[in-house]
Amino acid sequence: MLAEFRAPRRRNRVHEEYEAPLPVTQSPEERSDFRAELINQHVLVRNPDHIQRIYNQGYFGKGILSRARPDHSISDQWEQHKGLCLPVVSQSRYEERLKWAGAALSAQGLDDEAVSQILTKLSQPVEAEDVRREGPQPEGGVCPHTKRLRLESQDLNLSSDQDPDSDPDPGSNSGSDSDPDPEPVVPGPGFVLVDCDGDVRSTDSESRSGSGLQVRELRHNPVSVSEYLQLSVEEAFFLVYSLGCLSVHLHQEPLSIIQLWRTFQSQCPHFISSYAAYHHFRSKGWVPKGGGGAKYGVDFMLYRKGPPFYHASYSVVVERVDDAFRDTALRPFSWRSLAALNRITANVSKELMLCYIIYPSDLSEVELESPDCLSRLKVQEVMVSRWVSSRERAEQDDI
């Protein structure tokens, strides 16, 4: 008997617009060649254009400095200052960033005097005309007053969690003429407004407009932290294999599909099963997001259209079975753990789904070395739900 399909629940407030289901275009002129790097067993996309395309069209990946969408910016507070829209940071934060810049310069081998010279020069106030002369940098900054714009990402050699050999991406600094706001010019990440009196002010713009005590100084941004998009192994492989739009580079060498498959397999022992499930859900048009392990105890959460639009409908646990449908127990369940998982899932108004990947008996080791084995696997979805026997009989509907 088939479980009935319940329609997904819309979120109350939707801030985003839906661009496209997948980052491949319908028009042949636009190119979809994205580039990612495999660094320390993580797949990272660094080019800001690519980050935006990949995330906005299909909700792949997660920004490393953000909760979901890569929208890290220097400050949450943006202000208009002589026709420019700039982020505002407090004096203490500005000094903190100066110190970071100093530390970076010292790490490069400069002596203290040189460092302090550079820093003094850097912290001079800047005229607005200089900023305007520089012109609107590509993609502006993240300005919360307007719709969420594209995020800039300028590479400086900071970001301690990157490899030291990460070279700056040459493409990001070249200017393109994207200036989304006609009136306030949003300059690039090189400039901030510093709140000079050192106190922490309130954040609504209304309270500041009338007060004459606050002085805002336009300074250079000493340190710019760039944010990358991190893709899980399933997402990366899907983009490479199924859509053909991503290339993963290891030490500047692009990896072929088979190499990528084997690399991921050695990284994650159950890669094939979880990738098969991911591929299956994507080919049905749903958006599976991993990383729900710590929150909900499951492998994937399935979203319709994407996380900003609907609440997740299903929590998926992936199981592997052999030809006789016996478990090979990726994660053996007891009634206790199943009951607990069921409770958690019900508490967050989702439905628990077990996804069984059925491996035929004649699948050899050799075949598993290539992604062609995927067409031999089969997927069985089973819904787990709890039936309460004592519910009011008049209201009871079918199980």
Place this chain on the structure above:
Amino acid sequence: MAERNSTDSAESRYSEILSPSELFAARSRCHKIPVRGQKDFFPNDSGEQRQRLEQSLSEHWSLTSEERVERLGNLVKATWIPSDQVVELQSPAGKFWQTMGFSAHGKQYLLPEEALYLMECGNLQVFYKDLPLSIQDGYERFLSSNTVSLLQYQVFGHLKRLGYVVHRFDPSSQPSTYARQLNLPQSRDKVGRQPKRKRSVSPTPMPTSSRTEKQDSTTEMMEVDKDEKDGKPPESHLMTSPETLEVQCSATSTADEDGGRTWWSGDVLECKESNHSTTSTSSSRWDFSSIPFPDLGSRESLSDSLTSPDPSLLPGGLAVGVCEVATWRQKINLRKVAMSSKEQGREDDRRRRRGDVNKDREVQQCRNWTEYQELMARRQSRCDGRPAHLWNREVTPLHDPRQPLPTRELLEKINVIKSTNLLEGVSRLKESDEWGIRFSVYQPDSVAEFKKSHPGKPYSHMCVCSFDGPVPDLRAIKLLASQTGDVPVVFAVVDYGDVSFYTFKDFQLPVDVYP
């Protein structure tokens, strides 16, 4: 029924009959269940709290130590027959007979779990060798591996106390897979539905030759069911009307013959012998000389579209538009292109004019054959722009982003992993003793019109397991799904008397394409 130590113990030691005063006391007991009240979360050593606790404890204690008092006349007497493992009623059954028990050899019997349940309710008194059995005796004797186990009885009791009707599962009452495939009409439920007949394919060649097509369709077995048609043989686009002809011919045959389903003979005879012109849409005898049949296979150039057929040939209300056949026509009669000698010569010239490969500067820079091949590969990837490391290896991506597709087709293209359903592959599996359906459960609301002889479709099938036991794996779920038909299977998990119910249901995630 517990024995009561009455005051006159000498004569009534084994008597359970109460004296009048005792009876009065029992009757006038307060029937209120003690209210639990608000919970205190930590002790605060106050006299008030202690008093409240003591009072509620004593209320509970007195409630649980109450002895049940029943009218002797209401007690149905029965005897336990261990050889058959059933309980035979000696006095007429009460209201419970509507949903429990069975008749055999002119006598009324109860199953052991039903008997035990009624004993606990206080409606039944079971004797064995002329001595009444206590509840403990009942548990010991009635529950065994031949009847039901303790776990199963706990589930049984739980459901019965909530009002459900619970019967032992009878595998023979389930239609076999073959019967299900035939889709025989169910007697009780689907009364109004007409049985589906599978379409039998007439032994004619596949319809690229269209002339014989319309004739044969009238002689095929028609489907009466007006819902969507299943299992149509692959047809060309031309088959606009044939399968909808069924109503006419069925009408004719039943009208002319004596209502038996003699589709084949009736129609063949009629269509062949009659040569009248078509009168009306409902009772038509086809005049094939006047109905035009387009010939797609002919080499002469016909128009690229077929005009719509005469509405009088189609069943009422159906309007069919013009049919485009250009693409199909291209696929018929394909032949190898035979180039004349002049064309061959032109091809050769074209190839020659591409110039001498050695004059290319980049080629001159290649020092060996490997470098030349790499140069070619680079040029190749540059002109079609596909990254070489993806496309020039053994495994290529499933989709080329340079050939855009609409989303739905793209999703179908990358759908290489097939989904399956629970009933697939079940025939390979052997039965297992561990997991089996034990009970059929019926809705409590249907108690009023419940008939034991025709219970109808159960609300669910119950499978009992222990909380400390294993969770059913896919194998078990599939086996049970095959045994159950279209009734959901519920797993009753017993944890020392507490029962929870879980279901594992088949599911097919729908394809979601937006927009």
